[in-house]
Amino acid sequence: MVVAVHRLQESAKLPSSSAYLGEEPNMSIILVADIGGTNGRFGLVNACTHGKGYNAEKQISLASGDYPTLADMIRDYVKQADVPMPKFACLAIAGPIQDGHVKVTNLNWEFSISKLRDELNMQALDVINDYSALAYAAPHLQANDKKTLYSKDANPYAPIGVMGPGTGFGAALLAPVSNGWKIIPTEGGHCSFAPTTDTEIAILQEMRKQHDHVSIEHLLSGQGLVSIYRSIAVIEGAEAEDLSPADVSARGMKHQDPLCEQALQSFCNILGSVAGDKALSWGAMGGIYLGGGIVPKIADYLPQTDFIKRYLNKGIMRGYVEDIPVHMVTNDKAALIGSAAWLVDTTQALQS
Known part of the structure; x- marks a missing residue:
């Protein structure tokens, strides 16, 4: 069982901190981070001004592979940001979290949350799955943080689905509850790939030569795009x-290579089908949000594909999906927003 959130702390209360962000004194500073297999994005959030939004200051991106441990990465961020080590942090991690132990997918990092907290001399440390953080950010995104791909009026009292391709394929659900939102983590990227066209059936048959189980992630990820290209070849x-x-996406978007363009078309079409499947499975009438590092880079190309057609192609349930909007998250620091919102909201709940 994958646990979305793990909190380790000595106290539920956020203490006052020194004003090292140039703001007023007696504020509470949260270190937030989005740690993936390729990059770690960091920032600092003033919890006392969350009513004005959760935009992080002193944002810095670091290459995950440059550090032997996460503790080393955090220390380097604090050094580059020229601030004291914050006492409170919320980290969004690309990987499973279970019983206070974390394994970062696509990196050789495993750590105990309690030991990391003590090693960094923090008072409280929350760790949540990266797509859980992205899901929690969805209600807090501003107009310039997203781009609408399919416009409909969302139901504000319904679940929100978040998914997307990057190094892997992440997926999470945000469900409304009486006092706000509840994150429901998933491993939806590891569901079986369901082909829709003859070409996709042939791609599946080719990929089955390498994998006993062909998952969504085997196609909808960076390496998945390459696998589609090779299969089509x-x-x-x-x-x-x-x-x-x-290379594949650039050549495909520029119409420079027929095989690359066919691969990119297939990638986008499959993404549309998967988004529609998740919308149905989750009852995500609050909207579907596409995150990850790939979709924003191919956003201008998506209208040239059958992405929306495939999203809506759900037979007798087409009318159901037609009422669910699709947004692309354009703010690549959105998980920082979600991490900060999560820590502030859960701390307030503990104090109430």
Whole structure:
């Protein structure tokens, strides 16, 4: 069982901190971070001004692979930001969290939350799944933090679904409860891939040669785009080049390579189908939000694909999905917003 959130603290109360962000004294500073297999994004949030939004100051992105441990990465951020080590932190992590232990997907990092808290001399440390943080950010996103791909009026009292391709494929649900929102983490990226077209059936057959179980993540991720490209090359009897995900997407968007463009078209179409499937499965009448590092980079190309057509193509349930809007998260620091909102809201709940 994957646990979305783990809190370790010595006290539920946020203490006053020194005014090292140039604001008024007696404020509470939260270190927030979004730690993925490729990058770690950090920032500092003033919890006392959350009514004005959760935008983090002193934002810095660091390459995850440059550090042997997460503690080393956090220390380097604090050094570069030129601030004391905050006493409170909420970290969004790409990986499972269970019994106070974290394993970061796509990195050789495993750590105990309690030991990390003590090592950094923090008073409270929350760790949540990265897509849980992104989901919690959804209600707090401003107009310039997102772009609408399919416009409908969302039901403000209904669940919100968040998903997206990046290094892997993340997915989480945000459900309304009496006192706010509840995160429901999922491992939806590891559900079985369901092909819709003859080409996708052929891609599945080709990918089954490498995987006993072909998941959504095997196609909807950076490496998944490359796998689609290579599979199509085999299907077409062509020679695949040694291309990166960025190569495939760039060539496809510029119409420079038919195989790359076919791969990118398939990627976008499959993403549309998966988004529609999740909308149905989750009852996400509050909207579908697409996150991850890939979608914003291909946003201008999406209208040239069957993304929306495939999103709506749900047979007798088409009318149901037609009422669910789709947004793309354009703020790549959105998980920082969610992390800060989570820590503030849960701390307030503990104090009440």
